[in-house]
Amino acid sequence: MNTKAYKIKPGKKFKLSQFETSDKALINGDKNNAQVELEALRVRLEALQELLYAEGKHKLLIVLQAMDTAGKDSTIRMVFDGVNPQGVKVASFKAPTAEELAHDFLWRVHAKTPAKGEIVIFNRSHYEDVLITRVNGWIDADTCKARYQQINDFERFLAENGTTILKLYLHISKDEQKERLLERRDTPRKQWKFNPSDLASRAQWGDYMQAYTDAISATSTEHAPWYIVPANSKLQRNLVISNVICDALENLKMDYPKAVEGLEKIMVK
Amino acid sequence: MNTKAYKIKPGKKFKLSQFETSDKALINGDKNNAQVELEALRVRLEALQELLYAEGKHKLLIVLQAMDTAGKDSTIRMVFDGVNPQGVKVASFKAPTAEELAHDFLWRVHAKTPAKGEIVIFNRSHYEDVLITRVNGWIDADTCKARYQQINDFERFLAENGTTILKLYLHISKDEQKERLLERRDTPRKQWKFNPSDLASRAQWGDYMQAYTDAISATSTEHAPWYIVPANSKLQRNLVISNVICDALENLKMDYPKAVEGLEKIMVK
Numbered sequence: 001m002n003t004k005a006y007k008i009k010p011g012k013k014f015k016l017s018q019f020e021t022s023d024k025a026l027i028n029g030d031k032n033n034a035q036v037e038l039e040a041l042r043v044r045l046e047a048l049q050e051l052l053y054a055e056g057k058h059k060l061l062i063v064l065q066a067m068d069t070a071g072k073d074s075t076i077r078m079v080f081d082g083v084n085p086q087g088v089k090v091a092s093f094k095a096p097t098a099e100e101l102a103h104d105f106l107w108r109v110h111a112k113t114p115a116k117g118e119i120v121i122f123n124r125s126h127y128e129d130v131l132i133t134r135v136n137g138w139i140d141a142d143t144c145k146a147r148y149q150q151i152n153d154f155e156r157f158l159a160e161n162g163t164t165i166l167k168l169y170l171h172i173s174k175d176e177q178k179e180r181l182l183e184r185r186d187t188p189r190k191q192w193k194f195n196p197s198d199l200a201s202r203a204q205w206g207d208y209m210q211a212y213t214d215a216i217s218a219t220s221t222e223h224a225p226w227y228i229v230p231a232n233s234k235l236q237r238n239l240v241i242s243n244v245i246c247d248a249l250e251n252l253k254m255d256y257p258k259a260v261e262g263l264e265k266i267m268v269k
Numbered sequence: 270m271n272t273k274a275y276k277i278k279p280g281k282k283f284k285l286s287q288f289e290t291s292d293k294a295l296i297n298g299d300k301n302n303a304q305v306e307l308e309a310l311r312v313r314l315e316a317l318q319e320l321l322y323a324e325g326k327h328k329l330l331i332v333l334q335a336m337d338t339a340g341k342d343s344t345i346r347m348v349f350d351g352v353n354p355q356g357v358k359v360a361s362f363k364a365p366t367a368e369e370l371a372h373d374f375l376w377r378v379h380a381k382t383p384a385k386g387e388i389v390i391f392n393r394s395h396y397e398d399v400l401i402t403r404v405n406g407w408i409d410a411d412t413c414k415a416r417y418q419q420i421n422d423f424e425r426f427l428a429e430n431g432t433t434i435l436k437l438y439l440h441i442s443k444d445e446q447k448e449r450l451l452e453r454r455d456t457p458r459k460q461w462k463f464n465p466s467d468l469a470s471r472a473q474w475g476d477y478m479q480a481y482t483d484a485i486s487a488t489s490t491e492h493a494p495w496y497i498v499p500a501n502s503k504l505q506r507n508l509v510i511s512n513v514i515c516d517a518l519e520n521l522k523m524d525y526p527k528a529v530e531g532l533e534k535i536m537v538k
Contacts, residue, residue, distance in 0.1 A: 077355065081351050083354070086346065185533065185537070199535070260460075268447050268450045268451055269468075
């Protein structure tokens with residue numbers, strides 16, 4: 001499947017507001033068929049993950065960023081449904097601890113990067129250090145610009161050392177967020193997820209869109225591209241993400257390790 | 270479902286060899302029905318895990334120990350199929366690194382214990398430090414006995430601090446292991462898993478059964494019981510484990526967190 005339309009080309013002029021949040025191109029008007037396709041992708045991902053683990057050579061890092069309610073948690077649950085939890089790790093980055101703050105901003109992130117054969121999903125990431133920090137004025141424009149460069153250098157280093165990096169921005173509209181927040185507020189089993197402080201970042205929506213536009217423009221690179229994932233429709237979102245991940249894994253041209261020499265002659269007593 | 274038959278009572282005389290490896294009691298002669306039941310358990314586990322995560326109060330630690338090929342990896346893949354990878358972590362303990370060896374034997378294990386709301390599965394564990402070490406004579410009987418006590422103290426500490434601990438020994442026969450090793454040797458996609466060094470521990474089968482008997486007798490406690498899981502049949506194995514885990518989680522009497530005060534009046538603009 002062609003997911004190039006969602007990939008941000010390095011150095012190209014880019015504005016987040018020019019991307020559609022409600023695009024449903026991959027569903028193509030046929031929900032049932034799209035569900036079947038998603039299930040096929042799940043099976044494909046399961047096999048590719050097993051191969052990645054067996055080969056033990058490559059590392060896959062998936063960075064998820066988004067406004068609240070855009071579906072980071074649900075993406076992890078739905079796209080990775082059935083994939084062996086032994087080979088997939090999720091690292092969630094919340095407000096930094098005192099110890100984390102006493103280190104550079106890449107320190108806690110580097111510690112969680114994937115080992116050979118592993119998939120690691122960052123639920124939020126080092127990008128918070130050029131987003132929430134910038135929107136609230138905790139860092140100035142120069143520091144922010146310096147950090148873009150530091151992030152690019154860091155990600156290139158990871159790539160040079162065998163890590164495939166996919167960065168996904170889950171793109172929802174402000175109206176869609178409103179609906180989802182109201183649903184959380186009014187559904188008993190979802191109320192625990194309602195955090196009144198989410199409303200603060202909602203009030204800064206425009207500033208966030210600008211900060212994301214700046215950060216993505218500055219850090220979508222050949223070795224660590226950003227994808228803008230239309231996320232008003234969960235089905236479209238899951239289809240785009242599953243395709244991007246499966247394609248990236250297939251590009252690695254992996255193979256099962258060769259059996260040890262003379263395996264067939266080994267006796268089991 | 271009654272899984273008490275598989276639980277080792279503290280202080281009771283126990284011999285591993287008296288437990289059946291090919292028991293299929295939970296299948297009860299009807300494989301199709303057993304599959305349906307397993308699927309129902311999977312759905313139940315998924316809901317319980319979400320509740321554990323939402324409540325964010327309890328911690329669940331599952332210790333898996335077994336001889337090679339007994340199904341530790343496959344248990345993780347099959348029992349936790351579909352459970353949100355965000356709330357389930359797997360920690361695999363292999364031969365210790367130089368840094369790990371320079372610390373006490375519980376150091377690397379403690380670092381991986383679950384946080385509130387998490388399930389952590391130990392694929393091998395601190396028990397290797399009273400098993401492989403004892404069978405090969407790297408530690409003497411006194412050191413081993415001291416370690417049983419240290420393990421009990423450590424696990425009681427974890428339990429006192431909100432951790433539910435389930436320890437599962439996957440019990441296969443020596444004949445069953447032979448069949449599985451031969452299958453690995455002769456199936457192209459499984460050959461990478463065949464490790465000739467597994468044959469060394471197979472040759473020490475009797476010593477291992479004794480070491481497991483000793484360790485389990487000394488460390489099956491009220492706060493951290495051992496279960497002997499018949500594992501010649503994968504279906505029986507998965508049924509026993511799924512039941513043990515679901516029952517333990519249900520015993521926690523969890524509930525979704527209360528919504529914040531005045532939630533219904535919060536406006537989303």
